[in-house]
Amino acid sequence: MDHVDPAQPGPEDRAAEPLTEYVQRVNRRVRDFDRRRPLVWDVLLTGFWVLAALIDATGGGWRNVARDPDVPAGLVLALSLALSVPLLWRRSHPAAALLATLPAALASSWSGATLQAALLQLLLVHHIALRLPLRNLWWVVAVVTAPTCVTVARYGDGPGSWNQQLGSQLLSIGVAALIGVTVRARRDHTAVLEDRARRLETERDQQVRLAAAAERARIAREMHDIIGHNLSVITGLADGGRYAAAKSPDRAAQALDAISTTSRQALGELRRLLDVLRDDTQDGGSRTAPELAPQPALTDLDHLLDGVRRAGLPVRTTVTGEPTLPEGRQLTVYRVIQEALTNTLKHAGPDADATVDLAYGRRGAVTLVVTDTGRTVPSPAHTGGRGLTGMRERTALYGGTLEAGPRPAPAHGWRVHLHLPEESPQ
Template sequence: MGPVAQEQTAEPLTQYVHRMLRRVRAFDRRHPLAWDLHLTGFCVSAALIDWAGDGWRNIARNPEVPGWLVLTLSLGLTVPLLWRRTHPRTVLLAMAPMTLANAWTGATLQAALLQLVVLYNIALRLPLRTLWWTTPVVMAPVCVTAVRHPHGSWDQQVVPALMSTALVAVIGIAVRTRRDYTAALEDRARRLEIERDQQARLAAAAERARIAREMHDIIGHNLSVITGLADGGRYAATKTPERATQALQAISTTSRQALTDLRRLLDVLRDEETLPSDPDLTPQPTLTDLDHLIAGVREAGLPVRTTIHGKPTALPPGRQLTVYRVIQEALTNTLKHAGPGATSHIEISYDDGGAVTVTATDTTHHPQAAPRTPGQGRGLTGMHERTALYGGTLEAGPLPHPDHGWRVHLRLPEELPQ
């Protein structure tokens, strides 16, 4: 492998650093106490080494401070760091007497700078208004040292400490802002993922409902026609064999048509590449197929009379399918429930503006006709769902007394321009 290939496969330093930081943060989230113990232990050890080796005297304003006091101040300035993340405000207040004593006695231990670590955690975790009173607490020992043990000019002692305090606070605020921003992005991504899953489930549910409507319309209607033809053929077999033969031929034709439509629908489900973009694979009847539908119902033994007002305009395929399926379902229900001797009347009105009105009425004088209740079964629900897609209205219910029968009234309004 040449040098160029090695440069292309080498991991950038920034990615390596980010990955290591993610691992450290992940470990810290899982084991926060372990990190706190390590940091606190390091600070305590450094303070004790400074005390035991008398290194603190090299920068002290008063090298004659008793050793026991220096030990007490060293522990008081380092041990509270163990709780700096969970209770930073309390830790700062607990360290305040130690820092004041450190400044008053002139020991000026470097461990007093650990107040800045606590200040960083306050800026990172607590409300920003907390900084208004924590800043004076941090600066108070600096002012005490400048007054009691002056060393150089006032600005040389106070201004650097003030700038350090402000810098630590700004760093804490910046890290906090970035953390909140990252959390907001992660939350937004999580909500978008949930919303995407919900949209996918809704789309799947809508597709299942559409498929259920299509299968109900295809299978339910054709089976009802086949049942009517079979019953008629059975009665005609003993008296008119020719009529029985015609019924069997009609059953064969109807069943083949139903099988073809069902196979097309299943092909759409099986092959994602042939979804509705290929109209030849989706069973989408139009208004021109109504004559064939009504002829099949008549062959099944149901007299159907049709009345058409106006001329059909160029209706979109979806609206034509809705009209077709509503008429199909109405005739299917008549075959199922109206009983022998029933008749059906289909009235279709086309308005010049593109609105369509369909009224399907069946009548029967048979007392044993099967009762029908609005809202029961998949058929009426499917008709309502199809109608609602185009802002139409659909009414289905029994004829008023003393008539016996059923009426379905569909109204699709004019399609408004987009």
């Protein structure tokens, strides 16, 4: 027994779907043509009703409902044209077109011809309800019922004529107006949905662009932190090894080993970052999985400080409190320490030393102070580089504050102060 998936369309659905799509496609084409050339459609529809009115007038069909069958043929023909030709302006000026048909409708009722072409006024009522403010319907009712009142007053056949004819006319006006209001509400609802869809699409595109910009900024921060720090360490080790080569070959060899280790570490971190971004395929189209590794945390801080010390910068550390930070906050603190020490390596001078004071508070709060005893005059990299911007961006993610500047006199050097507030309770 074959299994039938209820989510899949059945034979009837597959047979009906092409017809529905065909009707919708034809409807869209007609609407597009009408938007491009509205006069063509207006002329065609008006011509149809003018022809119908003329057939009724010249063929004598109007006499079947006329109160006075002896109305002159020329008057009947003129009234038929006067009642049908104004339909040409039913969309652009429906109120004016209705008022233009009023004299002909009154003449038709007074003469006793009671032409059926007067029913075309209901089409104008429909367009008034569709296109104009609904308050216009009050005078529209008066205009359309006036010929009926004339007919009943002049040719009334009994006490029930007023109720019957006026009731039928008011019912017809109500139906025409209701159709117009319904189409108008549907059109307005569709316009609102389309506008909302456009705004949502625009908002989605903006969110995509913002996400892409944020991702580019994050990648720039990571590459700056990885490359800048490790190159600074390598530079310090290379300078130390160069001075030690002449007097202590063993120290020079240790410096070269440290350079090799730091270089491999930097290449590994950079490769992992680029693997995440790579979008090419290998091995016949199968994408290779990127080499993944956790982001550095405060548990890696000793390794970071050892590398800085090997590069020739003495660093003292003081830690108070229990280190219970989430991973994101740990990365922020780690990167700020890394960037601050990197700047010290690059700009503080050969005789500088650094101090890292780290204090943990409750619920993820942390205060970090990194100071050095280097130059008093700040370098351009201290004040306007990408590293300081990256530190502030990372700090802002957690609502923290970061201050960086020269230490107050008489002290010499530079000071970086980071504070992350407590996490909000969930």
